Amino acid sequence: GAGVSQTPSNKVTEKGKYVELRCDPISGHTALYWYRQSLGQGPEFLIYFQGTGAADDSGLPNDRFFAVRPEGSVSTLKIQRTERGDSAVYLCASSGQGRYGYTFGSGTRLTVV
């Protein structure tokens, strides 16, 4: 596609529920990243995929967070037993091989009530 697409754009869920956030990167981009941005803060790294494998998942805050990219394109960030502190904008970005600059998606605003 022309840009990084994230769905849904907004998600409101009840505390304790499970959510999935989807990212569709730019076609041909091998690297995919998830970041979380809280109000008034910079993006915080969660996980980075190179192809299908998670090259670095050191930013995932705990085992309630999991991400997959089974075919090396679309990625899904999964959050179990959501907590109010999970409320944030979840940003996805992708980059092509040999290119270091990211292209970010518009994000999914997650609100846990």
Add this chain to the structure above:
Amino acid sequence: GENVEQHPSTLSVQEGDSAVIKCTYSDSASNYFPWYKQELGKRPQLIIDIRSNVGEKKDQRIAVTLNKTAKHFSLHITETQPEDSAVYFCAAGNFGNEKLTFGTGTRLTIIP
């Protein structure tokens, strides 16, 4: 891990004047330093970046300088315009491990 500090948190500049935002980083292995502009409710967009093998890079009204010894880098915007108003984030990373650590942002307001 890497720690990036950014100053100031807010900056107001008269239209036409220059704006400077400064960042420091802690990990001497970091060798890539991008700057992102984020308008309200929109995605961060890369505006300029610099690698550690150069000390300065310029693109029209925007320039970035890097001092590896002191571990700091700065964004310079000249001849500011109202459309420059946004939140600016610096970041630091290590080529080969593409994780970026972001600063906390600077809200730049250009006063017409």
